[in-house]
Amino acid sequence: MIRNKIIYLFILLSIYTHHSKAQGLVEYVDNFIGVRDQNTSTVLGPQLPQASITPSPQTASGKVNYDMDGYIMGQPIRGFGQLHVSGTGWGKYGQVFISPQIGLATGANAHDSEKTNEVAKPYEYGVLLTRYKIRTEITPAEHSAIYRFTFPKSDSANVMLDVSHNITEIATVMRGADSRFMQGDVTFTSASGTEIKGFGTYTGGFSDGPYNVYFCIRLSKLPSQKGTWKNDLINSGKLSEKLSNKNDRIGAFLQYKTETNEKIYLKLAVSLKSAEQATAWLDAEIPAWDYDKVKSQAKKTWNNELQKIEVKGGTESEKRIFYTAAYHASVMPRDRTNDSKDFEKDVPVWDDHLAVWDTWRTLYPLKVLTNPQMVSGTINSFLARWKKYGKVKDAYVAGRDMGVEQGGNDIDNIIADAYVKGVKGVNWDEAYQLIKHQANNERNGISYGKPDSSKIYKELGWIPAGKMSNSVTLEYAYNDFCAALMAKDLGTEEEYNKYLNRSKQWINLWNPQAESDGFKGFITPKRLNGDFVNISLKKNWGSWKDYFYEGSSWTYSYFVPHDFEKLVELSGGKEKFATKLKYAFENNLIDYGNEPAFLAVHAFHYGGRTDLASYYMRKLMRERFTENGNMENDDSGAMSSWYIFSAMGFFPNAGQNIYYLTGAAFPSIKLRMDNGKTLEIIAKNTSDKNIYIQSCKINGKLWDKFWFTHQDIQNGGKIEFVMGSTPNDSLNQ
Structure with a gap:
């Protein structure tokens, strides 16, 4: 009887699988x-x-x-x-x-x-x-x-x-x-x-x-x-x-x-x-009443x-989670070109950004690979809004800007990410002028509203302790780094050096004496006179509150996407850095339900522990993504995009042209790019237990780095992982 039931279930599964393939990948979406x-x-x-x-x-x-x-x-x-x-x-x-x-x-x-x-x-x-x-x-x-x-x-x-x-x-x-x-x-x-x-x-x-x-x-x-x-x-x-x-x-x-x-x-x-x-x-x-059509x-x-990313292997449940994530990563923002009173015919209008504070980190880098027209359309929409309104905020919904931003001037990061990856269809000289305008005239902070308030961050080097002061300072520093990347090619040497130097100002908020659970060195608030404020380093401060936006000092102390090497140095070197970060993950001190933590797991690479990046990435995928949902807001596809990159085995440092390697969760993945090229990802032996990279080849070349550049894959190619059950330091040479 048991044997007959097993055979019956196998037949049902085979029928379902055949039906899903016959009907297309959309049938995997739940x-x-x-x-x-x-x-x-x-x-x-x-x-x-x-x-x-x-x-x-x-x-x-x-x-x-x-x-x-x-x-x-x-x-x-x-x-x-x-x-x-x-x-x-x-x-x-x-x-x-x-x-x-x-x-x-x-x-x-x-x-x-x-x-x-x-x-x-x-x-x-x-x-x-x-x-x-x-x-x-x-x-x-x-x-x-x-x-x-x-x-x-x-x-x-x-x-x-x-x-x-x-x-x-x-x-x-x-x-x-x-x-x-x-x-x-x-x-x-x-x-x-x-x-x-x-x-x-x-x-x-x-x-x-x-x-x-x-x-x-x-x-x-x-x-x-x-x-x-x-x-x-x-x-x-x-x-x-x-x-x-x-x-x-x-x-x-x-x-x-x-x-x-x-x-x-x-x-x-x-x-x-x-x-x-x-x-x-x-x-x-x-035009007709043909519902079925x-x-x-x-x-x-x-x-x-959905066929832009085709996965093979894995369980049916894993495919449902993957393709539902791909679906959720493809619905917002919305193309409302020719549907706005404010803009002329055919001027790009990309609407319902709730907000780019969420989506710049994973959604837009994913679309650079699968839908670059959406990325260029968004940037051209930014330019149109700037010309029309004189501003481009991170939340733009129903054709209306939200005056206060959740963090930095993060449209800069989307623009820079597309620029360094060679997205076509944008007047990059105009885009740089918007970036320069943001760098020179924004960076105003949240709790300040005076016309000269932008001088506080730019001249002092940090935003004094107050509403979201630390998280905004850190984001402004990265906005300036993104501006510097574009200024290097499109601006003057003076602009490049100015923005690059400002991007290093985050260090002003590093408090080497701040201590939590036996670990020293954290980002903490700083008063106008230069004194640090003693706070609870584990506290999530909530939305629109003091010091940090939707996160703690533990989480934000790893948000320096452009300066991880300096962060490792300040933390006492690679070994201490990795030990502290592992403690944070083991004790739930980093809130991975929110975007500021997205790069934290990949900070392990800079501590010489790519194996731990792979371990915690798989752990997060398993625990946070189920057939119920993501445990936290999907944030306009930001969380879903995180999952897709993690499943493919590489992850973007958005705003820059680099990706971090962690090993794919499916044995075979084909990513079909808009330029007609295909990136094939093979993960030999990958499984729930075989989560560590034993070796990697990119386009036939044996790889010994934990990162690669967008230029390595922009014309397609092949990434070949061999996965195993034990840690390996082949990418930390």
């Missing part, structure tokens, strides 16, 4: 990864790579961070919004809210429905709303989506639109955020009653200021009744409604008489520019994207 674990906060609904629209279910509230994506496992479904952010620590959007019903309930929480038979893939979401016995399915295009509602027999089947709904307004009560529906209207624009247009103006969520969301909606069937609603008043036959008073709620409805299993289609497009633009998107992207195209698009 949209519930990152949703099962609420902290990861990835969006559940389908979307196309970097596309503007993200149709997704929303549920009743139930957690403090509900304003991230609007969906909570186990909660009744409230309806379906068209715009969302994914994996973020603070939310946005949720508008153009659709609720299919039997009967008509317009109250914000009056139409929640339990659910069953829920499926979620990158190209389609489907669920049965058990309260109404309505099957709802969605598949997306770039700016538009099509819904397929399968109704039961009813004389009162309804599709309700709520214009006032937005996720962050729900969070107002929960978090005290200033989020609200400010103005808007909705109008039936066709004589048949099957087309609705309108807009809303909203505030709240990440980034500053109000923003508009416009829409065009069409339905496949003539309604038996139609109308609008305001608050609790349903106005059958009324064709237009608008907000009159603060806190008004408005919307529209279409009612039908349906037969059993009758299908009614709804297609819509959303624009941040105008209803006319939304209409144009809808006409161009979904849109779905097929969405599936094809994702297979084309």
